[in-house]
Amino acid sequence: MKFRNELYILVVLLTGFISFSYMLYAKSLIEADDIFSVGLEGITFLSILFFLMLTIKMKAQKLLVLGCLFVSIGSVLNILDVIEGIELPGFIDVYIENGLFSIGIAMCSIGVFILLNKENEMKRKLKHQATHDSLTNLPNWYMINDYLAGALARCQKSNKELAVMFLDLDRFKFVNDTKGHKAGDLVLKKVAERLAASVRDGHVVARKSGDEFIIVLEDADKASVIATAKRVLKSFKEPFFDTNEEVFISTSIGISLFPQDGNTPDTLIHKADKAMYMAKKQGKNNFQFVKTESDKALTRKVQLESALRKAIQNDELMLHYQPQLELKTGKLKGVEALLRWNHPVFGSISPMEFIPIAEETGIIVQIGEWVIDEACRQNRIWQDEGFTPIRIAVNVSALQFQNSRLIKNIRQTLENYELDPELLELEITESVMHDLEDTFHIFADLKEIGVKISIDDFGTGYSSLSVLHKLTMDYVKIDKSFVQEIWTSPTSATLVKTIIDIGSTMNFKLIAEGIEDEDQAKFLEDNGCHLGQGYYYSRPLPTEEIEVFMKEQMKENSKQISDVAG
Template sequence: MQKKVTDCQRELFIVELRILQDLHEERQVRTEFEHKYTSVIDDNLDPIISINEKLNIVKANVSVRKAFGYHRNELEGSSLLSIIEKSQIEQLKETLACGFTGTSTEMEDIYFIHKNGSHIPTHMKVLPVVVEGIVTEIHLIIRDFSVHHYNHKKLLFLSYHDQLTGLWNRKALRENFEIGTHLEKLAFIHLDLDRFKLINDSIGQIGGDEILKRIGERLKSICPENSQLYRNGGDEFIILIRKTTVENTKKLAEKLLHEFDKPFYYKHQEYFISVSIGISMYPKDGNTLGELIRKSEQALSYVKGEGRAHFRFYETDMDSLYLNEVVMESHLRRAIELNELKVYYQPQIDLRTGQISSFEALLRWNNKKFGFVSPGQFIPLAEKSGIIHSVGEWVLDNVCRQLKEWQDKRYRKVRIAVNISPNELKMEDFSMKVKQKIKEYGISPSSLEVEITENALANMEDTLETLNELKKIGVSISIDDFGTGYSSLSYLKQYPIDTIKIDRSFIQDIESDEKNKAIALTIINLAHNLGMDVIAEGVEKDLQAAILLNANCQKAQGFLYSKAIPVDEINEKYFTK
């Protein structure tokens, strides 16, 4: 192309040349870019809606129809607000206004209305389309969260309900009590099935579980509208009644006893089960959940001691039937001095070889006043009173002495796990004390294992330092009752853990309970992937052991092999043969 420009006596010619090939390539690049752009939109698995500044839908991809049921021609040109839950429109407008300023943003839990009328929970990203500095439209990338919401609701249900009966559980009881307690009168009816163990022994655990389900259903049908029914674990149930009186509570207790006069059926066979009931009242008998449950339990124990199958309200004179905590603490303080404490040992079996290479040390207390006191009763008392430090040091000393004795007698090498309370672990010099004991008795550090509870991991700063020091010494570290605490899984990769112990509650019925089996197998796989060994607690059946072995669980302990026994029996059974 040629242009002529005249300027006075000079003539200036401007020549502009464009090569057709360049124009063709330029169009080709533009077309390719447009195809890529539209492909990203049209073929995206997530629904994508494009809107203009008036919030009208300019375009919708194919996935919109799959997610929300609308054809493109039904949406394009219509207002976006017509398919949004009304309560969220104002919030949505604010989010989109931000997008039209050129800022990418997102909105959680926004509900789109499906063509069939259902409301679908989604997560939405807002991406502005900017052309020469001006936002021409907005792309909405939408992710359907229906499955996530369903799973969340399911997990929420499971966390507040008993898996067997579907009734509220103890966690729900704690929260419902805190939420609902104001000035209204409450009654706690604590039910315990009399001699239910006989049912389990006669028809087996599966049959016993079926009976428990039927009991739950019957209790649910009896409970009035102003009550809530909870399974307290095992064969215990609690009914919480709101806005009630002593007289109305009494009538319900009588009705409950009457209903248990009727049989329960399993495989066409009748089973008669009686129930004992203890009752406490709020606020007369206490202001806290702990007080009310404890006093309903005291009333329940009174009933059981008086022949079962009736009910009693809590009375203050029932306190004398319980071990006085102050007196017990005083006896516990002298337990070491009076030689009342003993260390028992429970073997841990290598599932692949059937051999024993380790034991767990368990403390027992035989008191002249109280007799054999359950560890579940005196260990919490020792922790609360601070006695746990002297008791724990005594146990550690005895275990190290025992390892030294076996070492001197040239028995085969074994490892002993010692339970350490969170209070002991918090001591600044705890790892130093362990090191001194190992040196004093001249034992191999690898023969000693420190066993901590999962909840002890929550105190990250102090615990991590102590455990790292123990690892430097050469001591093994295990987590007891794994899966029952509240620690984060991230702790497992931060702490120097060697072994995870699966809590007995997950081993129970793994041969028949798919949920327990799934949890146990998941923990085993998790531990192996993190390079840790696994010990299963509470193994009582051959089939349970077979399932664990098949899952590559290294060790097991439980009544299938042996209960915890004194050291003399350990020597006789496992070392002197």
């Protein structure tokens, strides 16, 4: 028997609902005409179950159990609630309800197929968007919190272990800043794929935010956690672009364990985050488990980061100046400005401690701009007081070098203090040569302004002869690690000679760092190095003391001139 009720047909047309009734006593299916729109001709009860089996890919035995359920339960039954974790195609939802007689015997079941139900599809999409990261399609921060809470409850009940990994990509900010956000997004997608491939079924990878990811390993002992961490690190060894400019990044991983490190999502994630910072401190590209002793170090780091953001406005930063002398004559030819930080609570803080924090957080750009301004301001004061004009070298981080404000700020600063551009030297590290095209453009702009440029710590980074000869360099600095091993390492002595020869061939002036004794100074002078700095000549001096040093140099120069004239 087929329904011909006009009102029913109208409901079908307006809502997209298709209804059917299965009469138990007759073992037959009464359906609406439009049920054939799903291709189910000659429908029987078993054919409906078979259709559902194909649709949701569930074993027939489980479907038959469901069939029994929906004819025996006297309330609405949503199959989606019963078959948790199985996703139906977007065009269909299934709801089942029973018709009962007063004696309580289930005589029939009435089912409703909801076809092309846009409202339900929209709800699914909105739910997915709320719980998944739009870029990587991984579970997001909110979903992983909920999942972790459930996983902890399960592990607590079954007395099983659980691990939380907190991952932060190394050098990702540099990739984003130098290659653009489009390239950065592509890297994040590839990272998500590699992380998902590195864990076994049942483990969950999520994106927290930015370049931070979380992995939850349920029912995992420490040995399997270590194995997973090693697989993750190994997955980063291949480049992320197979182009002319390959991108290599790594990741630092912090790991917390349930139950020893905590029993709540917040505690485990927080402690894994702390352990990740320890992995960064250990040189990056490694994993660290939670250590109690790391808590104090991390707390100090957080405190220093907060204090560093206020250091400029609170007038806590200062510059010390280390003399650079001509090796043959001993004459002062320049000074290097070195940053110092004196905090009212923490006291004097080593640059080795606060500079990495500044670079990690990006504060280094603001600090670097202050250093350039302060060096130029002080140079102007010295000239106004009658000191001989002197070149001041300032260190420029890779992040500041790539910053779009660099050229404009230098021009403006030199104009503000009416300073000769040749009296400002920018010391850059070899790492800025990672993106050669941008480096060439920035070098050209700087040379147009007229400032001096030097490469710091030459021989320890990325530069090559094929790149150096294309750059209009003024100075090359020989790293102190080579200088201090001249007499203890034949390799270092050979390297120093080679660097000096390269500089001479390419018309760069050589500055040796870290000279500590007369023998080192003599070796460098004999092999053709032009300038030197180090504790053999002077430690970095505050403003008042470097002024005394410069006055003595001026007196010595005047005496030499008088002796020659006499």
